[in-house]
Every structure is written in structure tokens, then in C-alpha cells.
Amino acid sequence: MWPRLVKRQIPSRLMVYLSPVFALLLSLLAGVVLFIIMRVSPLAALHAFFIEPLSSIYGLAELGVKATPLILIGVALSLGFKAGVWNIGAEGQLTIGGLCGGMVALYFYDQEGFYIIPLMLLAGVLGGIVWAAIVAFLRVRFNANEILTSLMLSYVAGLLLNVLMHGPLRDPDGFNFPESRQFSDSALLPTLFDGTRLHIGFLIALLVVALGWIILSKTLMGYQIKVAGSAPAAAEHAGFSTSKIVWTTLLLGGGIAGLAGTIEVAGPIGQLLPNISPGYGFTAIIVAYVGRLHPLGALFAGLLLALTYLGGETAQIQLNLPVAVTGVFQGLLLFFLLASDVLIHYRIRFGKPELAVEKS
Amino acid sequence: MTKAFPGVLANDSIDLKIRPGEIHALLGENGAGKSTLVKMIYGILKPDAGTILFNGRQVEIESPARARELGIAMVFQHFSLFDSLSVVENISLGMNKVVDLQKLANEITEVSKRYGLPLDPKRHVYTLSVGERQRIEIVRCLLQEPRLLVMDEPTSVLTPQEVKKLFLTLNRLAEEGLGILYISHKLDEIKELCHQATILRLGKRIGIVDVDDESTSSLANMMMGDELEKNDRHHTPVTGAIRLQVNRLNMPAKDSTSISLSNINLDVRAGEIVGIAGVAGNGQDELLKALNGERCAPEAASIIIDNQPAGKLGPNPRRRAGLASVPEKRLGHGAIPDMDLVDNAFMTGFYRMGLLAKGIINYPKTRIFAQKVITDFSVKTSGSSVPAESLSGGNLQKFIIGRELSQHPEILIVSQPTWGVDAGAAQTIHRSLRQLATQGAAILVISQDLDELMAMSDRIGAICGGRLSPLYPTAKMTVEKVGLLMAGVALEEGAADVASVS
Numbered sequence: 132m133w134p135r136l137v138k139r140q141i142p143s144r145l146m147v148y149l150s151p152v153f154a155l156l157l158s159l160l161a162g163v164v165l166f167i168i169m170r171v172s173p174l175a176a177l178h179a180f181f182i183e184p185l186s187s188i189y190g191l192a193e194l195g196v197k198a199t200p201l202i203l204i205g206v207a208l209s210l211g212f213k214a215g216v217w218n219i220g221a222e223g224q225l226t227i228g229g230l231c232g233g234m235v236a237l238y239f240y241d242q243e244g245f246y247i248i249p250l251m252l253l254a255g256v257l258g259g260i261v262w263a264a265i266v267a268f269l270r271v272r273f274n275a276n277e278i279l280t281s282l283m284l285s286y287v288a289g290l291l292l293n294v295l296m297h298g299p300l301r302d303p304d305g306f307n308f309p310e311s312r313q314f315s316d317s318a319l320l321p322t323l324f325d326g327t328r329l330h331i332g333f334l335i336a337l338l339v340v341a342l343g344w345i346i347l348s349k350t351l352m353g354y355q356i357k358v359a360g361s362a363p364a365a366a367e368h369a370g371f372s373t374s375k376i377v378w379t380t381l382l383l384g385g386g387i388a389g390l391a392g393t394i395e396v397a398g399p400i401g402q403l404l405p406n407i408s409p410g411y412g413f414t415a416i417i418v419a420y421v422g423r424l425h426p427l428g429a430l431f432a433g434l435l436l437a438l439t440y441l442g443g444e445t446a447q448i449q450l451n452l453p454v455a456v457t458g459v460f461q462g463l464l465l466f467f468l469l470a471s472d473v474l475i476h477y478r479i480r481f482g483k484p485e486l487a488v489e490k491s
Numbered sequence: 492m493t494k495a496f497p498g499v500l501a502n503d504s505i506d507l508k509i510r511p512g513e514i515h516a517l518l519g520e521n522g523a524g525k526s527t528l529v530k531m532i533y534g535i536l537k538p539d540a541g542t543i544l545f546n547g548r549q550v551e552i553e554s555p556a557r558a559r560e561l562g563i564a565m566v567f568q569h570f571s572l573f574d575s576l577s578v579v580e581n582i583s584l585g586m587n588k589v590v591d592l593q594k595l596a597n598e599i600t601e602v603s604k605r606y607g608l609p610l611d612p613k614r615h616v617y618t619l620s621v622g623e624r625q626r627i628e629i630v631r632c633l634l635q636e637p638r639l640l641v642m643d644e645p646t647s648v649l650t651p652q653e654v655k656k657l658f659l660t661l662n663r664l665a666e667e668g669l670g671i672l673y674i675s676h677k678l679d680e681i682k683e684l685c686h687q688a689t690i691l692r693l694g695k696r697i698g699i700v701d702v703d704d705e706s707t708s709s710l711a712n713m714m715m716g717d718e719l720e721k722n723d724r725h726h727t728p729v730t731g732a733i734r735l736q737v738n739r740l741n742m743p744a745k746d747s748t749s750i751s752l753s754n755i756n757l758d759v760r761a762g763e764i765v766g767i768a769g770v771a772g773n774g775q776d777e778l779l780k781a782l783n784g785e786r787c788a789p790e791a792a793s794i795i796i797d798n799q800p801a802g803k804l805g806p807n808p809r810r811r812a813g814l815a816s817v818p819e820k821r822l823g824h825g826a827i828p829d830m831d832l833v834d835n836a837f838m839t840g841f842y843r844m845g846l847l848a849k850g851i852i853n854y855p856k857t858r859i860f861a862q863k864v865i866t867d868f869s870v871k872t873s874g875s876s877v878p879a880e881s882l883s884g885g886n887l888q889k890f891i892i893g894r895e896l897s898q899h900p901e902i903l904i905v906s907q908p909t910w911g912v913d914a915g916a917a918q919t920i921h922r923s924l925r926q927l928a929t930q931g932a933a934i935l936v937i938s939q940d941l942d943e944l945m946a947m948s949d950r951i952g953a954i955c956g957g958r959l960s961p962l963y964p965t966a967k968m969t970v971e972k973v974g975l976l977m978a979g980v981a982l983e984e985g986a987a988d989v990a991s992v993s
Binding site for chain 1: 509543552784785805806816818820822823824825826827828829830834837838839842843847850851852854877878880881
């Protein structure tokens with residue numbers, strides 16, 4: 132007999148937390164099948180993917196470096212998604228933020244000073260806010276779907292960065308390569324441990340996790356976000372303004388994504404490049420969902436997804452696997468997560484319904 | 492027939508017999524198991540146990556299509572019609588085969604003439620009234636030449652005059668030998684229309700009776716058991732100053748599915764309950780939102796709370812001014828389904844109960860407030876940390892009304908206070924509303940349940956197509972007169988002197 136889905140009376144709280152675990156296990160299983168098809172030893176591949184990067188101090192520090200933007204944006208998107216505001220253009224807000232922060236660094240390229248980094252971070256936040264404000268304005272004023280506008284603006288942001296890198300921001304002594312000058316030491320984030328690239332941006336990410344958690348669980352703003360996403364009519368009855376919530380969550384998301392962008396260019400990159408993110412803004416969508424739209428969840432999910440980036444690189448080096456495997460893993464994880472989420476509202480039953488119609 | 496759902500035995504070995512030509516009432520309160528039983532008869536639900544014999548032959552009805560094939564037709568409470576299509580197009584869509592529209596239109600005209608169901612096959616559904624829409628559903632059923640017609644609370648959307656016409660049709664159908672299963676909890680209707688009645692209470696069959704041998708009160712006793720208690724009605728309330736006043740309020744419709752309010756005038760005094768009757772979808776929801784501030788009025792002076800213009804204030808400033816409200820829809824409007832009762836208590840209570848300090852929620856205080864509502868209004872729940880959606884309709888309504896009453900509002904607007912609520916909870920709610928009025932609050936009740944309004948309101952009016960009738964003292968009104976108001980007909984004679992009294 133085929134298994135059936137039976138609706139639960141109330142959603143299972145256990146499954147809310149088990150679902151990401153199921154998703155991870157199923158992704159690993161699918162990964163094994165994938166590696167067998169690619170004629171690679173699954174054990175070696177999984178080792179390269181998930182164990183190797185964690186087996187050295189340097190690897191752990193790299194994990195923190197990659198996880199920083201994912202956690203930052205993951206927290207911000209969690210708040211937005213909880214409110215039912217689907218900002219999927221964090222990649223663009225990150226790009227503009229990185230661009231703005233980077234331009235401040237380039238303006239001060241021959242100067243030293245403690246004020247440079249705060250100015251960069253501020254510029255990054257403002258850049259992200261401006262980019263997200265376009266989306267918020269279009270949504271509130273014209274009811275334009277923020278999924279479309281934020282996504283399209285991501286491509287605009289990418290192209291804008293590209294144009295500037297090929298023109299005004301190009302390093303004058305850079306042999307015409309589309310790269311900026313190297314930032315001065317005053318424009319680089321201090322590292323936490325010698326010999327690693329882990330920088331204070333990671334601490335900022337932890338701070339944002341804590342702030343996000345407090346906002347969501349203790350403040351009126353967090354309450355409004357939750358109610359707006361869960362029951363919009365109830366939010367209106369309570370007297371919460373929908374447009375205010377759209378503005379707040381989008382500007383918050385844009386600001387933090389912009390901050391993440393600046394942290395990237397001032398941290399591991401150290402200059403402006405035509406491409407400053409391997410899709411962190413998009414991967415953060417998966418981070419938010421795997422983290423159950425909870426800031427603390429985003430912390431763990433950010434680390435997990437960072438691992439897929441690192442593992443992809445290791446697998447590429449050790450086993451000659453294409454780098455696309457990273458994207459496949461991330462996609463599988465989201466796919467299986469959405470599938471496993473069915474178990475929150477339904478339970479699986481085998482066999483026929485207990486009491487069948489009597490046959491006389 | 493037996494059917495269990497998680498946590499509740501909805502039908503416990505229920506027997507039901509219907510003869511050809513008989514109008515058989517299925518009587519019971521909300522939650523008694525009526526819908527479950529007919530859903531099994533119509534093939535929507537699969538019974539856990541039990542057998543169905545149709546014309547002496549045992550049948551298994553595994554789908555509505557099979558039910559129709561056997562000759563069982565059903566008119567639902569909620570219609571499934573496409574607004575933008577014509578009557579004949581709508582009916583053709585429900586057919587299992589492709590039909591010639593002109594031929595079908597002729598059949599429709601013929602059937603509608605024969606049974607007194609006037610219906611123009613070429614009209615578009617959006618131009619039709621609710622009563623006319625119901626006729627489409629009935630004609631659709633009759634075209635299948637059914638042997639058994641199931642009608643699920645058909646009169647809840649009709650004015651008293653439309654109900655009379657429907658009963659004529661049903662009687663004629665029964666005379667021709669059609670068996671009709673008539674589901675309702677309205678005793679007067681059953682007394683007037685039905686031959687036999689099967690009475691359900693809490694999933695069990697209480698009895699089967701000849702309706703002619705029973706009085707409405709004996710039927711009520713069987714339906715509700717010993718929960719019933721007589722209301723003392725129509726006492727003269729001590730009224731004070733006008734607390735809520737609405738002057739020439741006009742609100743354009745928000746979108747194509749909502750109603751625009753035009754020239755609404757009304758006043759509610761301290762100490763009285765004013766009732767507004769009306770068939771669903773005539774602007775009740777819009778009126779509630781205009782009064783509680785979810786939508787602001789174009790002019791501040793069109794809504795006056797305690798002599799202060801309030802038309803442009805949002806919900807929370809109006810709460811501060813003393814106005815609380817309970818919307819018709821509980822889950823998703825009056826309460827947040829997936830959040831717990833503590834968060835739901837906070838939802839409308841934070842302003843007046845002081846549950847917020849500098850943007851931070853005072854959860855300990857909110858928890859005490861939620862617990863107080865649960866205790867004071869005997870809400871049946873395992874605690875304050877369960878989600879609102881896990882409460883039954885009646886318990887959730889007690890919680891929502893309790894949440895507003897505990898804030899001691901000076902003006903309370905309630906929409907459908909007892910819709911889908913069992914008799915015991917309904918009585919609790921009615922009593923607490925009357926008590927609030929006695930304490931000097933002004934109460935406005937918007938309801939589709941005319942019996943409820945006649946019983947509890949001091950003055951009554953009706954809303955139709957976004958226009959509100961004048962308000963009349965309930966003691967001088969009859970169900971028929973309110974029925975005319977519900978249909979948008981003005982009361983000519985005596986209207987002037989009644990108005991001057993109010």
C-alpha cells in the first residue's frame with residue numbers, strides 16, 4: 132500500500148527543527164548518487180566536501196570568512212521573509228554596498244586613519260539601503276512585485292559595478308585589468324588570528340544575529356513583522372501599517388546586505404573587482420529557510436552553506452570535480468528542505484484508513 | 492454512519508431515512524455533525540463505518556460524481572459560480588458532457604418556470620443577487636433530475652421574503668416525489684417546511700420526530716439538551732449620551748470585490764445595543780473597517796467618538812478613544828492563527844493594557860492579561876501558550892470577545908458575535924455584551940442572524956448594498972419588517988413617527 136499524507140491537527144514543532152536535518156541527510160544521499168554517476172568515490176568526495184575543510188585551523192577560519200556574509204544577509208532576509216516581503220535581490224544590495232564602501236576606500240587610498248573603516252561601513256550600509264529603497268518605493272507606491280524588481284535590480288547592480296570597473300575605478304597602474312587599486316591598510320578589516328583571513332566582520336555577524344533575535348522575540352517591530360507575514364488582515368486590525376513594514380524590512384535587508392558587501396571588499400578581497408560575490412545574496416535565501424527564518428538558525432545555516440562553498444573548492448582541487456557541484460548541493464538542500472517541510476503539517480501513514488466501509 | 496476526525500467523533504452510528512416526496516430536516520447546532528453526515532452522503536467524505544441504501548440497493552458513494560449518477564444532488568451554502576460568465580455558461584460547466592448552449596438555455600427557462608424560480612439564462616452572474624445565485628444552483632441540480640436533493644442551510648443568505656419563495660418551490664418539488672434533505676438549525680423554518688426531522692447533538696442521533704407533533708421549543712430542547720436558558724428580552728435600557736455617531740459617511744469600494752458605503756448615518760448611545768441586520772456581502776465588513784479605523788474615512792467629521800471627530804484616526808488612536816471591535820472572521824483577522832494566545836492577547840490589548848514600554852513587549856504582563864481573559868471568559872484551552880488555530884470556533888470567539896471586554900471599552904462594535912458558536916458559548920457572549928451595555932458602553936452588533944438581533948438589540952436597522960436603513964426600536968419591529976429593510980425597501984407608514992421617537 133502506498134503511503135498517504137494525513138493532515139496534522141496542529142503543526143508539529145518537532146518537525147520544524149527536524150526538517151532541516153532530514154533535508155541535509157537526503158542531500159548527502161543524493162550527493163552520493165551524484166558522485167557515483169560522475170565515477171568518483173563517494174567517500175572520497177564527501178570527505179573532500181565536508182570533512183577536509185574542517186580539519187585545520189586555517190579551514191575553520193575560512194569557514195568563518197565565507198559564513199560572514201551568508202549569516203549577515205540570512206538574518207536580514209529572515210526578518211523580511213517572516214513579514215512576507217520577498218526581497219530576493221540581496222545580491223544586488225550587497226554589490227552596491229560593496230561598491231560604495233570600496234569607493235570610500237579608493238578615495239582615501241593614500242591615507243591612513245582609524246576613521247576610514249567606519250566611513251566605508253557606513254557608505255556600504257547606505258548604498259544597500261538606497262538600492263533596496265527603490266524596491267520598497269515601487270512596492271508601496273505602485274504595488275510592484277518586489278520579487279521581480281529586487282531580482283532585476285540585482286542584474287543592474289552587477290552591470291553598474293562592471294561598467295565602473297572597466298572605467299573610472301580601474302587601477303591606473305593595473306595594466307588595463309578591470310581591477311581597482313589595492314586598498315590601503317587602513318581600509319582593510321583587522322584579522323582576529325594571525326595566519327588566517329578571519330576578520331572582525333565575523334564578530335559583526337554574531338552581533339547582528341543577537342540583535343535580530345532580540346528584535347524578533349522582544350520588540351513591537353518584530354511582533355509586527357511576524358503578524359504581517361502570518362495574517363495580514365490581523366495586522367491591519369491591530370493597526371500596523373503594511374507599508375511601514377515593507378519599508379522597514381526592505382531597508383533593513385538592504386542595509387545589512389550592503390554592510391556584508393563592504394565587509395567582503397574590506398575583508399578577504401581587499402580591492403574592488405568586477406565580481407565581488409559568488410552569489411552570497413542568493414545563497415542567503417537558502418540560509419534563511421534552512422535556518423527556519425530565525426536569526427540563530429541563520430547562524431548555523433550560514434556555517435553549513437559556507438561549508439558547501441569551501442567543500443566545492445576542495446573537491447575541485449582534489450578530485451577535479453566541476454565547481455558547479457557547489458551550486459548543485461545548495462540547490463538540493465533547498466529542494467529537500469521544502470519537501471521535508473510537508474511533514475510539519477502532515478504525517479505519513481501507511482496502509483488503508485483504519486476503518487474501511489463495511490462490506491455486507 | 493460513523494466518521495471520526497482527529498480528536499473528535501463527528502458522527503457516531505447515525506441512522507437517517509428519507510422517503511420520496513418527504514422534506515426531511517436534519518437539525519442540530521453548529522458542530523453537531525450535520526455537515527459531516529451529508530458530506531458522506533454526497534461522496535465528499537468517506538465513512539469509517541456504515542452503509543448507505545439508495546432505493547433499497549446498497550451503494551458505495553466514493554465521489555460526488557457517483558452521487559450525481561445515482562440521483563443525489565446538493566446545493567451548498569457557498570456557491571461555486573463564475574461571476575464573469577452567464578447563467579447558462581455556469582450551468583454547462585457543471586455538466587459531465589458537452590451541451591448545446593441554446594438547448595440548455597431553453598431547458599433552464601422551462602425548469603425555472605415550472606418551479607417558480609425566475610432566472611434569465613443569459614444574465615451574467617455578477618449582476619445577480621444572492622437569492623438569484625442560489626436559484627442557479629437549484630436549477631443546476633434539478634436539470635440532473637435528481638431523486639434526492641440535499642440543501643445545506645439554504646436560507647442563511649436569503650431575506651425572509653426570498654425564503655418564502657424558496658419554500659414554495661421546495662414544496663412543489665416534494666409533491667412531485669422528490670426527497671429533500673433540509674439541513675438547518677432554524678426551528679421556525681423546519682416547523683413550517685419539513686415533515687420529519689432527525690436531530691443530532693454532538694455527533695449522536697438524539698431522535699427522529701414528526702415535525703407536526705412537536706413545538707419549536709420541544710425541538711429546541713432536543714437540539715440543545717439542557718443548555719438552553721430563556722433570554723429576558725425587550726426591557727427598556729437606560730440610555731445616556733451619544734457615544735458613537737456617524738454622519739453621511741461615504742467610502743468608495745477598495746476593489747471590485749468589495750462594497751462601497753454610501754451615506755451612512757447612525758448613532759449609538761451609552762447603555763444601548765444597536766443591531767444591524769443584513770444579508771452577507773452587503774457592506775458589513777466595510778462598515779466594521781470604517782468604524783474601527785482599519786480604513787480611514789475621507790472626512791474626519793463623518794465619524795464622531797464622544798464628540799470628537801475620529802474619521803481620520805487609525806485603529807490604535809480609536810482604541811485609545813475607547814472604541815474596540817470584533818471582526819466577523821476570527822482566524823486571520825480577529826486573531827493570528829499560528830501565534831499563541833499570549834501574542835494574540837497582545838494584538839489589540841497592548842495599547843490600553845500598557846503591555847509595551849519603549850518598543851519592548853512586556854511578556855510577563857501580557858501573559859497575565861491572556862490568562863485573565865481565559866479564566867474570566869472560561870475559554871477551554873490547555874493554557875495560554877497554544878496557537879489560536881487549535882481552539883474551537885466558540886472558544887476562540889470567547890477569547891476574542893473577552894480580550895476586548897477586558898479592556899473595558901466605551902464603544903464596542905461586534906460583527907457576527909455568535910456565528911458558528913455553540914449555544915452555551917453564545918449565551919455567555921450575549922450575557923457579557925448586555926452586561927457591558929448596562930455598565931454604560933455603547934454597543935453595535937452587526938449580524939446576519941436576525942433572531943439574534945431581534946432578541947438582543949434595543950434598536951435595529953439593516954444594511955443593503957452599502958446603504959444603511961434608519962434605526963427603529965426593536966420592540967416596534969417584526970421579522971417581516973426587518974426583512975424588507977434587508978432587501979433595501981424603505982418602511983413607508985409610521986416611519987416618520989418611529990424616527991422621531993429614536
